[in-house]
Amino acid sequence: xxxxxFIKWSFQYSDGARTALVDVDRSLNWNELExxxxxxxxxxxxxxxxxxxxxxxxxxxxIDMVVAMLACATMELPYVPVDKSLPLLRLNAIRKILGxxxxxxxxxxxxxxxxxxxxxxxxxxxxxxxxxxxxDPIVYxxxxxxxxxxxxxxxxxxxxxxxxxxxxxxxxxAFSRDDVFVNPSAFTFDLSVFDFLMSLHVGGTLxxxxxxxxxxxxxxxxxxxxxxxxVWTSTxxxxxxxxxNRDFNSAEFSHLNDFYLCGETLYPTLVKRVQERFPHGRxxxxxxxxxxxxxxxHVVITEQILEKYSSLPVGVVKPGTTIHIDEAGELLIxxxxxxxxxxxxxxxxxxxxxxxVYRTGDHGWFEDGMLFFTGRTDRQIKLHGFRIxxxxxxxxxxxHKLVEQSVTLALxxxxxxxxxxxxxxLGSVCEDALAQIQRYLVExxxxxxxxxxxxxxxxxxxxxxxxxxxxxxxNQL
Ligand code: AMP
Numbered sequence: 414x415x416x417x418x419f420i421k422w423s424f425q426y427s428d429g430a431r432t433a434l435v436d437v438d439r440s441l442n443w444n445e446l447e448x449x450x451x452x453x454x455x456x457x458x459x460x461x462x463x464x465x466x467x468x469x470x471x472x473x474x475x476i477d478m479v480v481a482m483l484a485c486a487t488m489e490l491p492y493v494p495v496d497k498s499l500p501l502l503r504l505n506a507i508r509k510i511l512g513x514x515x516x517x518x519x520x521x522x523x524x525x526x527x528x529x530x531x532x533x534x535x536x537x538x539x540x541x542x543x544x545x546x547x548x549d550p551i552v553y554x555x556x557x558x559x560x561x562x563x564x565x566x567x568x569x570x571x572x573x574x575x576x577x578x579x580x581x582x583x584x585x586x587a588f589s590r591d592d593v594f595v596n597p598s599a600f601t602f603d604l605s606v607f608d609f610l611m612s613l614h615v616g617g618t619l620x621x622x623x624x625x626x627x628x629x630x631x632x633x634x635x636x637x638x639x640x641x642x643x644v645w646t647s648t649x650x651x652x653x654x655x656x657x658n659r660d661f662n663s664a665e666f667s668h669l670n671d672f673y674l675c676g677e678t679l680y681p682t683l684v685k686r687v688q689e690r691f692p693h694g695r696x697x698x699x700x701x702x703x704x705x706x707x708x709x710x711h712v713v714i715t716e717q718i719l720e721k722y723s724s725l726p727v728g729v730v731k732p733g734t735t736i737h738i739d740e741a742g743e744l745l746i747x748x749x750x751x752x753x754x755x756x757x758x759x760x761x762x763x764x765x766x767x768x769x770v771y772r773t774g775d776h777g778w779f780e781d782g783m784l785f786f787t788g789r790t791d792r793q794i795k796l797h798g799f800r801i802x803x804x805x806x807x808x809x810x811x812x813h814k815l816v817e818q819s820v821t822l823a824l825x826x827x828x829x830x831x832x833x834x835x836x837x838x839l840g841s842v843c844e845d846a847l848a849q850i851q852r853y854l855v856e857x858x859x860x861x862x863x864x865x866x867x868x869x870x871x872x873x874x875x876x877x878x879x880x881x882x883x884x885x886x887x888n889q890l
């Protein structure tokens with residue numbers, strides 16, 4: 414292995430002239446990457462930030478974000494990736510939860526210190542909340558949807574990462590420095606952590622293109638294919654979109670042999686479609702919540718598996734970790750990959766993480782040594798691979814002054830979520846109420862959480878046990 418050592422947190426490459434990163438505008442070799450990380454680490458050192466203080470890293474998927482994340486991590490400042498498209502209200506909510514005032518990325522008035530384009534801008538004296546420094550330092554905090562209306566920040570530590578990288582460095586994986594990794598997920602989702610870590614670890618090449626680029630046939634043919642990607646990582650939804658493009662095949666992408674899928678149910682139809690395009694491709698299903706460091710299980714989907722099971726397994730649990738199933742069928746994860754709880758949320762952490770065991774809210778069972786995922790115990794859904802708490806959408810809609818009640822549901826076809834629908838009962842009548850509510854949501858929530866359908870209702874139907882009748886509501890569509 415050569416590249417970046419995630420035990421010592423330092424560069425360990427042997428050939429500095431090899432390409433480490435490529436993004437839309439440029440590429441960096443290993444020497445250049447190390448130099449840029451050092452410069453930024455020095456800037457951070459110069460700010461005299463207390464160890465453990467989170468730093469928001471805002472931008473689009475690209476070299477600048479990687480440099481910032483590595484500089485923070487080597488300085489023991491947890492980085493918090495935030496996409497540039499995130500509404501400012503939401504960014505501010507995250508800033509408040511973190512109690513930090515430091516941003517790497519384009520200037521934002523709410524932050525006291527911004528580092529952007531190589532310059533440090535101090536707008537005011539920063540206000541830091543005292544930070545608790547854990548024995549195992551936090552490397553990053555990834556925010557996911559929270560059912561109470563506030564996002565929650567999962568804290569992943571050096572120990573979690575060392576354990577994950579150790580697993581991926583052995584069998585049944587065989588990454589090398591010749592590998593070229595590509596993954597359209599933004600750095601705000603933990604699926605992006607897999608190839609970020611592994612390409613750095615083995616000294617391979619990491620391609621950094623925002624998700625939107627992948628929609629263009631020209632980009633695929635003229636930009637991506639010549640870079641010879643060998644390892645693909647995404648949600649099944651994203652791969653399905655890509656597979657609609659005829660140029661996505663083994664003739665154009667002759668080095669692409671490994672497909673890592675995670676985050677939502679993988680259907681046999683997609684596996685077969687990808688196999689037709691890539692007859693030598695290995696399609697791997699993986700499963701795991703952000704709270705257990707990217708993914709915890711793995712399986713290569715073989716012909717035998719496709720023949721034997723109509724619902725595909727999510728795989729074998731990684732060594733050193735155990736997945737327990739409680740009496741209610743809920744999956745509990747225990748092991749060195751379980752994160753250090755949620756940032757500044759002691760009650761929620763105590764509820765979900767008990768004695769190093771994470772309560773996933775997922776249902777499943779084991780067969781032939783492999784885990785099968787069957788669904789959720791709560792109202793968390795996946796839409797196009799995005800993790801969303803329907804209760805968070807309701808909480809936000811009900812913050813609007815015109816709304817009395819909101820019931821947000823997932824519209825499914827063949828078990829798969831197709832759309833989010835919000836049924837809204839107004840408290841006060843107003844002609845353009847819906848437009849006002851929609852405008853408010855666009856400012857308060859990330860785009861992927863905005864419902865696709867809104868329905869104003871005069872009253873909500875109730876079932877015999879006095880609960881809102883979700884079935885009846887969906888039947889109204
Ligand atoms: P995230 O934290 O965004 O990675 O989302 C984690 C959740 O996604 C899990 O708790 C599951 O509900 C779901 N999930 C992850 N991987 C899979 C998979 N391979 N198949 C089905 N659902 C999955």
